[in-house]
Amino acid sequence: MYLGLDLGTSEIKALVIDHQGKVLASAGEALEVQRPHPHWSEQHPAQWWQATQNVVTKLREKLPREWPEISAIGLSGQMHGAVLLGREGDVLRPAILWNDTRSAKECQQLTHSAPELHQITGNLAMPGFTAPKLLWVARFEPDIFSQIATVLLPKDYLRWKMSGDKVSDMSDAAGTLWLDVAKRDWSDTLLDACGLTRDQMPRLIEGSEASGYLNRDIARAWGLKNQVIIAGGGGDNAASAIGIGAVEPGDAFISLGTSGVLFAVNEKFSPNPQSAVHAFCHALPQRWHQMSVMLTAASALRWYCQLIGSNETTLLAEIAQLTQAEKRQAPLFLPYLSGERTPHNDPDAVGAFHGMTHSTQRASLGYAVLEGVAFGMADGLSVLKESGTELSRCSLVGGGARSNEWAQLIADVLNLTITTHQGGEAGGALGAARLGWLAVGGEVKEVCRKPEVKQTFLADSARHQVLQVRLATWRKLYQQQRELRR
Numbered sequence: 001m002y003l004g005l006d007l008g009t010s011e012i013k014a015l016v017i018d019h020q021g022k023v024l025a026s027a028g029e030a031l032e033v034q035r036p037h038p039h040w041s042e043q044h045p046a047q048w049w050q051a052t053q054n055v056v057t058k059l060r061e062k063l064p065r066e067w068p069e070i071s072a073i074g075l076s077g078q079m080h081g082a083v084l085l086g087r088e089g090d091v092l093r094p095a096i097l098w099n100d101t102r103s104a105k106e107c108q109q110l111t112h113s114a115p116e117l118h119q120i121t122g123n124l125a126m127p128g129f130t131a132p133k134l135l136w137v138a139r140f141e142p143d144i145f146s147q148i149a150t151v152l153l154p155k156d157y158l159r160w161k162m163s164g165d166k167v168s169d170m171s172d173a174a175g176t177l178w179l180d181v182a183k184r185d186w187s188d189t190l191l192d193a194c195g196l197t198r199d200q201m202p203r204l205i206e207g208s209e210a211s212g213y214l215n216r217d218i219a220r221a222w223g224l225k226n227q228v229i230i231a232g233g234g235g236d237n238a239a240s241a242i243g244i245g246a247v248e249p250g251d252a253f254i255s256l257g258t259s260g261v262l263f264a265v266n267e268k269f270s271p272n273p274q275s276a277v278h279a280f281c282h283a284l285p286q287r288w289h290q291m292s293v294m295l296t297a298a299s300a301l302r303w304y305c306q307l308i309g310s311n312e313t314t315l316l317a318e319i320a321q322l323t324q325a326e327k328r329q330a331p332l333f334l335p336y337l338s339g340e341r342t343p344h345n346d347p348d349a350v351g352a353f354h355g356m357t358h359s360t361q362r363a364s365l366g367y368a369v370l371e372g373v374a375f376g377m378a379d380g381l382s383v384l385k386e387s388g389t390e391l392s393r394c395s396l397v398g399g400g401a402r403s404n405e406w407a408q409l410i411a412d413v414l415n416l417t418i419t420t421h422q423g424g425e426a427g428g429a430l431g432a433a434r435l436g437w438l439a440v441g442g443e444v445k446e447v448c449r450k451p452e453v454k455q456t457f458l459a460d461s462a463r464h465q466v467l468q469v470r471l472a473t474w475r476k477l478y479q480q481q482r483e484l485r486r
Contacts, residue, residue: 004433007077027058074436075233076428077155101347103132122271122279131177170281171238207283208438231439234283243431245450256400260297272387292342292380333372393417
């Protein structure tokens with residue numbers, strides 16, 4: 001049996017799979033994000049650890065017989081977060097999260113002080129990454145910065161609590177802006193540019209390797225045997241790729257979670273930083289991947305539902321009743337509620353509805369939200385094509401994959417075949433469990449099989465042409481917004 005833990009932004013998810021890869025049970029525990037100031041997004045790591053204990057308890061209750069047979073644990077988690085530990089292992093401040101945009105000026109500082117940044121990391125300096133966050137701490141919280149003994153990423157904090165080992169994997173470390181992504185090693189040059197050293201970084205391993213063992217006291221408290229292996233694990237998107245079987249060059253998927261990701265597997269390091277495409281290590285050795293990332297995806301639909309006092313199921317049912325004519329006349333929505341990464345690298349971008357009248361209904365605005373996220377994905381696909389990545393089909397995973405309406409819309413906008421999979425919403429937790437399996441000797445071909453196809457959505461050429469006209473207007477709205485902010 002293998003346990004996968006996925007530390008997301010809004011929830012920690014956990015599941016158990018058996019030696020045939022079947023999901024036996026899953027559980028989740030909600031998490032809250034604190035936003036004490038504009039552009040800030042924080043969580044306290046203690047909340048993560050308590051949530052982990054809670055999901056373990058839930059799974060033990062669901063699998064009283066199978067639970068003690070767990071032999072390995074895999075970890076997946078939200079990337080880029082900065083967990084700062086002091087010399088005694090104390091957490092020095094709340095973790096600064098991936099969607100925190102306070103460090104825009106520090107990105108400029110890092111780009112200026114480290115001219116080799118783009119070549120080494122294959123990525124632009126963006127506020128979401130870890131390195132600019134540490135420059136912000138050094139500038140505004142120097143007393144805290146001077147006490148830093150270790151910088152950990154969110155899932156690696158859980159590993160440290162579980163095992164006492166300070167370890168990270170290549171895929172997650174690639175999102176710090178301190179990793180030489182081609183060499184899969186820390187860059188002393190980039191660490192020095194942030195006033196840090198290797199001694200403050202975790203040890204690096206591949207995601208499918210063993211990082212150590214679950215602490216005996218915790219194993220006893222959790223009802224597990226001694227010598228439970230903890231795998232290196234992966235950043236949430238790389239782990240989701242393992243879960244969906246995207247492990248060979250040409251494999252691709254779209255993830256609709258809090259953020260939105262278009263992920264493509266590469267056989268070599270293939271950077272395109274000029275268009276804000278991310279080039280990271282995969283969670284398996286000698287594999288890399290490209291990502292386009294939009295900061296607001298399914299969270300935009302959640303935000304809109306809260307605004308109108310509805311829920312996603314009800315709203316999606318209302319959207320499904322709209323005619324094609326009503327969709328063509330719907331307002332347009334810019335989904336930049338947290339700024340944007342690919343392709344704009346614009347932390348100051350904001351969300352907006354355009355084209356409302358007295359007759360605009362809430363379902364039309366809901367459709368606009370789905371469409372705006374799909375248009376953001378179209379921007380991402382465009383810059384991936386510019387870097388030489390050609391796709392004909394994509395898997396769809398994450399919470400947004402539950403909506404057939406959204407899946408068909410994405411197929412029509414991108415002019416791609418979209419497939420959903422049985423258990424596709426499990427995402428990173430399934431991938432984490434599979435990485436645990438690999439860490440105790442599983443073979444990639446056996447472990448990383450693509451899940452059974454649930455549905456296939458073919459692009460409709462007529463709808464694609466209509467949507468291209470709306471997409472062109474949508475892109476102009478962002479450019480106008482940017483001009484107004486100059």
